[in-house]
Amino acid sequence: xxxxxxxxxxxxxxxxxxxxxxxxxxxxxxxxxxxxxxxxxxxxxxxxxxxxxxxxxxxxxxxxxxxxxxxxxxxxxxxxxxxxxxxxxxxxxxxxxxxxxxxxxxxxxxxxxxxxxxxxxxxxxxxxxxxxxxxxxxxxxxxxxxxxxxxxx
Numbered sequence: 001x002x003x004x005x006x007x008x009x010x011x012x013x014x015x016x017x018x019x020x021x022x023x024x025x026x027x028x029x030x031x032x033x034x035x036x037x038x039x040x041x042x043x044x045x046x047x048x049x050x051x052x053x054x055x056x057x058x059x060x061x062x063x064x065x066x067x068x069x070x071x072x073x074x075x076x077x078x079x080x081x082x083x084x085x086x087x088x089x090x091x092x093x094x095x096x097x098x099x100x101x102x103x104x105x106x107x108x109x110x111x112x113x114x115x116x117x118x119x120x121x122x123x124x125x126x127x128x129x130x131x132x133x134x135x136x137x138x139x140x141x142x143x144x145x146x147x148x149x150x151x152x153x
Contacts (some may be wrong), residue, residue: 066145
């Protein structure tokens with residue numbers, strides 16, 4: 001019978017106070033959960049950023065390695081082409097005239113014109129072969145780089 005003797009205003013004030021206290025306690029709990037959730041998201045974002053930077057670093061290194069490998073192979077190819085060109089220039093494309101020939105400069109053709117024509121042909125073929133070899137090296141290294149970056153087999 002103690003509650004009945006209290007004025008109704010006090011009872012209402014007490015209920016409102018308990019409600020307000022409950023609301024404040026609930027808000028504090030929600031704030032704490034929100035802060036925990038935000039901290040977890042920030043942690044995950046930091047981990048993802050770190051993983052992305054690591055992957056970008058690995059990709060950059062793979063690209064640098066592929067570029068270096070391509071350049072080394074192209075340098076080797078150019079040295080080989082120069083060596084072959086120099087050997088061809090020294091040896092000549094036209095066989096030597098027989099010693100018994102009365103006119104060694106003629107053998108059913110003008111040796112100078114024929115030698116020039118064969119040289120031009122060989123230079124053109126050499127250019128095509130060099131271009132094809134360069135593209136093959138670049139393509140193989142691009143494939144190797146893509147395989148490394150995308151973990152392909």
